[in-house]
Amino acid sequence: MTNNQVFVSPKWLFENLDDPQVVIVDCRFSLADAQLGQQQYQASHIQGSYYLDLNQDLSSPVGEHGGRHPLPNPNDLANKLAAIGVNFQKTLVVAYDDSRFAFASRLWWLLRYLRHEQVAVLDGGFAGWQKAGYPVTDLISPPRIATFTPQVQTELVVDITAVKSRKDNPEVVLVDSRESDRYRGEREPIDKIAGHIPGAVNYPWQEVTDSSGYLLSQPEQRRRWNNLDTAEEILVYCGSGVTACVNLLSLELAGIATGKLYAGSWSDWISY
Numbered sequence: 650m651t652n653n654q655v656f657v658s659p660k661w662l663f664e665n666l667d668d669p670q671v672v673i674v675d676c677r678f679s680l681a682d683a684q685l686g687q688q689q690y691q692a693s694h695i696q697g698s699y700y701l702d703l704n705q706d707l708s709s710p711v712g713e714h715g716g717r718h719p720l721p722n723p724n725d726l727a728n729k730l731a732a733i734g735v736n737f738q739k740t741l742v743v744a745y746d747d748s749r750f751a752f753a754s755r756l757w758w759l760l761r762y763l764r765h766e767q768v769a770v771l772d773g774g775f776a777g778w779q780k781a782g783y784p785v786t787d788l789i790s791p792p793r794i795a796t797f798t799p800q801v802q803t804e805l806v807v808d809i810t811a812v813k814s815r816k817d818n819p820e821v822v823l824v825d826s827r828e829s830d831r832y833r834g835e836r837e838p839i840d841k842i843a844g845h846i847p848g849a850v851n852y853p854w855q856e857v858t859d860s861s862g863y864l865l866s867q868p869e870q871r872r873r874w875n876n877l878d879t880a881e882e883i884l885v886y887c888g889s890g891v892t893a894c895v896n897l898l899s900l901e902l903a904g905i906a907t908g909k910l911y912a913g914s915w916s917d918w919i920s921y
Contacts, residue, residue: 655757655902656772656864657743659781666696672734672793673698674744676707676752677775680839686752693785695745695778699733703891707755714920716913717839717889718755720806723763727797730760734793738765745771745778749855749862754894758910764800770898774862806910807884809917816848820881825849826893827915839888842919846886854887854895870902878905886911886918 665671675698678686683704690700701707706729708718727737735742742760744753753770760768771778779785807815816823825845830836832851837843845851856873858864865873877883883900887893890912900908911917 654769655898657769658772659778659783662695662743662771662778663781663783668741669734670739671741671743673771674733674742674753674756675700675775676703676744676746676756677748678703678746678752689747691787691789693787695775696784696786696788697790698745699790701729701733701756703752703755707752707759714809714913714917716915716917716920718891720762720890720912721759723799723801726759727763727799730765731795731797732792733790734795735765735797736795737797737799738767740767740795742768743771744768745774747775747862749774749858750864750895750898751854751892754898755891758894758897762802762805762910763797764802765797770864772864776862804909806912808911809913809921812846812884812886812911812918815882816846816884818881822877822880822883823849823911824877824883824885824893824896825851825915826854826885826887826896827851828853828855831888840916840919846915846918849886852896854892857895857899864902867902870899871904874900874903874905878903880907883908884911885909886914888914889916890914 675690675694677689709721744756746752750770757768757770815821825832832845834844885893885896897908
């Protein structure tokens with residue numbers, strides 16, 4: 650695969666399971682049951698993979714503002730990556746989940762944010778791996794030694810001040826990644842207030858994959874963003890900055906480099 654490839658197939662990963670320059674990360678998680686992902690990993694996972702938890706590893710503690718999943722401290726995450734064998738700008742990280750990239754994309758985006766470009770998601774996720782008949786195990790992978798020195802790309806993220814000041818610029822598009830009924834305010838299962846940020850357009854994150862969790866083709870990803878490909882900036886948000894990363898991955902597949910994450914997202918917006 651090339652350094653800038655966004656995804657790998659189960660077949661490719663199986664053929665490269667023993668490559669010391671590949672580290673596999675299980676990102677399974679459930680917003681409804683925060684312990685479920687860890688339990689699933691302990692019961693069965695891809696051979697050699699490590700587990701990173703959305704709440705404990707891929708986010709920092711929740712505060713008054715910043716949303717439900719604030720970005721993790723870069724040095725803390727770097728230390729955790731080093732402890733599972735990720736060498737900065739060298740090791741290929743392959744992230745997977747069983748939620749149509751909802752959580753694997755968060756790790757994908759975080760690594761890019763730390764200027765580690767060697768990262769891909771596993772197409773089809775854990776279910777696709779199992780369907781292909783590839784091996785799983787309950788053996789916990791031992792710690793490894795590596796060096797990871799993050800170089801934070803602050804230009805890839807925006808806060809509420811930037812969103813407020815830029816969202817009405819005709820050259821800027823604000824994208825809400827949540828399901829359409831949440832965008833319209835008809836249903837809100839998580840946050841205290843329903844609705845969306847004024848001026849936002851809706852591109853639900855589930856449209857990046859088919860119902861089985863396989864990425865739609867590159868031409869289909871490009872068609873998704875046809876109306877936005879000339880925008881100077883595309884500011885992407887969701888409920889807490891997690892599933893928005895699926896849309897940022899889609900933008901990358903479409904060849905559009907103007908996407909930025911509003912990390913706090915709707916849960917931050919309504920906290921003010």
